[in-house]
Amino acid sequence: MIKDFKTYINEGLFDRNQSEFAVKRTGKGIEQIYIPKTKDELHYYIDIAIENAKKDGTYPNVNLNNIDVSELGEDDLCGLFGDIYNQINPDISNWDIKHIPNNFFGGNEQIKEFTIPNSVTSIGDGGFYNCSGLSSVTIPSSVTSIGDYAFWCCGGLKSATIPNSVTIIGKGAFWECTSLTSVTIPNSVANIGNSAFHGCSGLTSVTIPNSVTSIGNYAFAECSSLTSVTIPSSVTSIGEGTFKLCNGLTSITVHNSVTRIGEDAFSGCASLTSVTIPSSVTSIEKYAFSGCTSLTAVIIPNSVTCIGNQSFRGCSDLTAVTIGNGATSIGKYAFYGCNGLKSVIIPNSVTKIEDSAFSACGSLTSVVIPDSVTSIGQCAFSACDGLTSVTIPEKCKFENLSFPNYCRIIRK
Numbered sequence: 001m002i003k004d005f006k007t008y009i010n011e012g013l014f015d016r017n018q019s020e021f022a023v024k025r026t027g028k029g030i031e032q033i034y035i036p037k038t039k040d041e042l043h044y045y046i047d048i049a050i051e052n053a054k055k056d057g058t059y060p061n062v063n064l065n066n067i068d069v070s071e072l073g074e075d076d077l078c079g080l081f082g083d084i085y086n087q088i089n090p091d092i093s094n095w096d097i098k099h100i101p102n103n104f105f106g107g108n109e110q111i112k113e114f115t116i117p118n119s120v121t122s123i124g125d126g127g128f129y130n131c132s133g134l135s136s137v138t139i140p141s142s143v144t145s146i147g148d149y150a151f152w153c154c155g156g157l158k159s160a161t162i163p164n165s166v167t168i169i170g171k172g173a174f175w176e177c178t179s180l181t182s183v184t185i186p187n188s189v190a191n192i193g194n195s196a197f198h199g200c201s202g203l204t205s206v207t208i209p210n211s212v213t214s215i216g217n218y219a220f221a222e223c224s225s226l227t228s229v230t231i232p233s234s235v236t237s238i239g240e241g242t243f244k245l246c247n248g249l250t251s252i253t254v255h256n257s258v259t260r261i262g263e264d265a266f267s268g269c270a271s272l273t274s275v276t277i278p279s280s281v282t283s284i285e286k287y288a289f290s291g292c293t294s295l296t297a298v299i300i301p302n303s304v305t306c307i308g309n310q311s312f313r314g315c316s317d318l319t320a321v322t323i324g325n326g327a328t329s330i331g332k333y334a335f336y337g338c339n340g341l342k343s344v345i346i347p348n349s350v351t352k353i354e355d356s357a358f359s360a361c362g363s364l365t366s367v368v369i370p371d372s373v374t375s376i377g378q379c380a381f382s383a384c385d386g387l388t389s390v391t392i393p394e395k396c397k398f399e400n401l402s403f404p405n406y407c408r409i410i411r412k
Contacts, residue, residue, distance in 0.1 A: 022068070035068045039076040042069065046085060053088075060087060060110045065094040074101045074124075082106030082129070093117055100127040102147070109133050118142050123150045125170070132156055135179075141165045146173045148193065155179060164188045169196050171216060178202055181225075187211045192219050194239075201225060204248075210234045215242055217262070224248055233257045238265045240285075247271055256280040261288050263308070270294060279303045284311050286331065293317060296340075302326040307334050309354070316340060319363075325349050330357045332377070339363055342386075348372045353380050362386065369393065371412075376402045 020035040036042040045067050053059040069077065078101045081090055089110040096119050105111060106129040115138045116123070122145045128134060130153040137151070141163040148170040151157060157177045162169070164186040171193035174180060178201045185192065187209045194216035197203060203223045208215070210232045217240040220226065224247045231238065233255040241264040243249060249269045254261075256278035266272060268291040275289070279301040286308035289295060295315045300307065302324035309331035312318065319340045323330070325347045332354040335341060341361045346353070348370045355377035358364060365386040369376075376398035381387060389408035392398065403409065 020071075031066050033066050033068050035071055037071045039072070042067070042072060042076065042080075043084070050085075050088060060089050061091065062088045063091045065091060067095075069095060069097065074099065077101040077104065078124075079103040079106060081108050081111075086110070095119075098122070100124050100150075102126055103129060105129075105131050107131070114138070116140055116143065121145075123147050125149055126152065128154055130154070136160070139163055139166070144168070146170055148172055149175065151177055153177075162186055162189070167191075169193055171195055172198065175199055182206070185209055185212065190214070192216055194218060195221065198222060208232055208235075215239055217241055218244060221245060228252075231255060231258065236260075238262055240264055241267070244268055251275075254278055254281070259283070261285060263287055264290075267291050277301055277304070282306075282326075284308055286310050287313070290314055297321070300324050300327065307331055309333060310336065313337055323347055323350070328352070330354060332356055333359070336360055343367070346370055346373065351375075353377060355379055356382065359383055369396070378402060381407070 022033045034045050036045055049062050049064055053062045082103050082105050086108040093115060095117055098119060098121050100120055100123045102124040103126040106126050108131050111131055112133050113136050118140045121142050125147040126149045128151045129149055132155050134154045135156050136159050144165050145168040149172040152172050152175045155178045158179045167188050167190055169189060169192050172195045174197050175195050176199040180200050181202050182205050184207050190211055191214045192212060195218045197220050198218050199222045201224045204225045206229055213234050215235055219242050221241050221244040226246050227248045228251055230253045236257055237260045238258060240262045243266050244264045245268040247270050250271050250273055252275050259280055260283045261281055263285040264287045266289050267287045270293050272292045273294050282303050283306055284304055288311045290310050290313040293316050296317050297320040299322045303326055304324055305326050305328055307327055307330050310333040313333050313336045316339045318338045321344055327350055329352040333356045335358050336356050337360045339362045342363050343366045345368050351372055351374050353376045356379045358381050359379050360383040362385050364384045367390055369392045371393045373396050378399040378401050380402045382401055387407050391410040391412050394411050
């Protein structure tokens with residue numbers, strides 16, 4: 001229990017016109033509740049509570065429930081238990097606050113477990129940023145949004161239950177929570193922000209509900225223990241780098257609602273052996289599957305009009321590829337370094353094969369180039385050591401280095 005309020009006045013610490021107190025019944029009985037009106041007053045009360053905790057032998061645990069912060073604004077509370085009081089584990093379970101302020105606990109290494117007060121409806125940006133000792137957090141059903149970088153770098157966080165009230169998971173919300181092994185996203189969530197679970201290397205499973213319409217860029221990037229994921233029919237776009245470097249991912253199911261597979265979406269997924277691209281997809285963007293070294297076969301549906309630059313670069317185990325009749329161009333380095341690729345049929349819809357599109361496909365022995373192709377870029381088939389002859393349309397233009405020097409060019 002902190003000193004009597006009259007003592008503060010007698011010691012000249014506070015003026016009665018500046019600070020107020022009330023008498024309330026608490027779990028400990030009748031107590032004085034102090035109501036600071038300024039940040040400085042709040043700091044005085046906390047400082048004294050810390051000294052009492054040290055005397056009582058309870059430090060770094062400090063009970064602050066006899067402080068009422070209702071007179072203070074968010075600017076007074078931002079970073080309170082991070083930058084300023086990052087050495088204590090505060091008990092504020094009775095604080096009547098609607099919002100966890102930005103950086104409220106940012107960098108606090110003392111808190112291990114924390115129950116967010118039931119009055120809270122939102123967790124601010126960086127609310128628990130870099131709380132490396134935090135192992136579990138209870139988010140009440142009153143919370144509707146988890147702010148940007150709310151739990152970023154909470155490397156010890158093993159469990160976090162997201163209640164059904166949450167509709168928004170902000171960007172970087174759980175970025176680099178490396179001990180987090182599983183997460184269930186409730187049906188209330190519509191948007192998963194950019195890098196929301198980026199670098200959660202311990203995450204083995206994730207359930208994405210049908211309520212989700214948007215998965216942000218790099219949302220699950222570098223989740224190296226993630227083995228499988230199902231993208232629901234509500235999602236229309238897989239963003240940039242969404243599953244980049246998910247080295248444990250072996251299979252992926254993409255529903256036919258998805259129209260776009262973004263840049264770097266699955267790049268570096270070295271264990272991915274198969275992927276089904278639905279007929280709804282119109283665009284496979286650059287680097288989408290680059291570095292998927294275990295991918296053995298891919299069927300590109302007729303709906304895809306553009307195969308982006310380097311989209312399948314370095315897929316060394318890829319032995320078969322079917323390009324649908326909708327593709328009009330094959331981008332630069334699209335299949336570069338696909339050493340296992342033995343043959344490829346280019347459909348009549350393609351008009352342009354860009355630079356190095358099939359370069360370094362050492363096992364490629366045959367290729368059919370249709371009459372629709374009007375240009376073949378530089379080094380398009382260079383270093384294709386097994387390619388000895390190729391037939392190309394009469395009107396097709398190609399660079400001197402488009403094919404190996406020993407490859408026989410036949411005009412038709």
